[in-house]
Amino acid sequence: MNALHAPIRPEYEHQLEPLTHVSLEHSLPLAARLWEQAWLRKTLLLAVLALAWEIIARQQDNELLLPTFLATASALLDGVASGELLERTALSLEVLLQGYLGGVLAAFVLTALAVSSRLGRDLLSTLTTMFNPLPAIALLPIALLWFGIGHGSLVFVLLHSVLWPLALNTYAGFQGVPQTLQMAGRNYGLSGIRYVLQILVPAALPSILSGLKIGWAFAWRTLIAAELVFGASSGKGGLGWYIFQNRNELFTDRVFAGLALVVIIGLIVENLGFNTLERVTVRRWGLLR
Secondary structure (H helix, E strand, O other): OOHHHOOOOOOOOOOOOOOOOOOHHHOOOHHHHHHOOHHHHHHHHHHHHHHHHHHHHHHHOOOOOOOOHHHHHHHHHHHHHHOHHHHHHHHHHHHHHHHHHHHHHHHHHHHHHHHHOHHHHHHHHHHHHHHOOOOHHHHHHHHHHHHOOOHHHHHHHHHHHHHHHHHHHHHHHHHOOOHHHHHHHHHOOOOHHHHHHHHHHHHOHHHHHHHHHHHHHHHHHHHHHHHHHHOOEOOEOOHHHHHHHHHHOOOHHHHHHHHHHHHHHHHHHHHHHHHHHHHHOOOOOOOOO
16 A cells, blocks of 8 residues: 555544542552651651750750750740740840841842942942951940940841841842843833832842841841840840840759740741741742742
């Protein structure tokens, strides 16, 4: 038969039976499904660390140098039950929020100027080169001279600790926005603050979130260090002052309880705050995998 005149096979369809007898939920073993849960893996890691702490402290057998995990947990629960730790933490978080928000606002203004003009870029580059290597705690003596013993001094050093890493990360994210996206925004007539908010900020959100995380970590540890250095603010001390006082009185279990609360707050902010924000924004929009 001539290949040019080969018969055409008729088209046909096979109707597939619905797959109802196999449950996808139980396709993996229970242990494998549990291991896929990030919260469970992190909880197990924390449990292993707590167990190691307990074993090392019992071998050390010196409560003054290293209290056991159980003794620290008991001191933490006692401090929370009495309300003292909660009051100290609330004071620290109040100051932290003021300094953090001030640093975020200042970083946004600087980066908006940097992407809008050459002079703004020069200003951001010069200021970050000068002040980013400067430890925030080193500014505390100057802050005390300018603002006195009070919240103002702490807010000032917190603003410094947040401003520069956030500004650098945000500007790096703006620089990484594709040119096609930038031209699309220009073609729609966007300029100034509208161009920054509607084009640059959404596209650079992964870098901005990274800067926010770094700024938060810097601010939190700077606050605790500042309270340890110069103590109470306006007659009231925060979490750092609680740690400092108990260290002077040799209540080591309370010192470790205060440090543990610092870590717990960091874990809560990271997992319930930044991770949730990342999940509902950049991961949902497909900017990160």
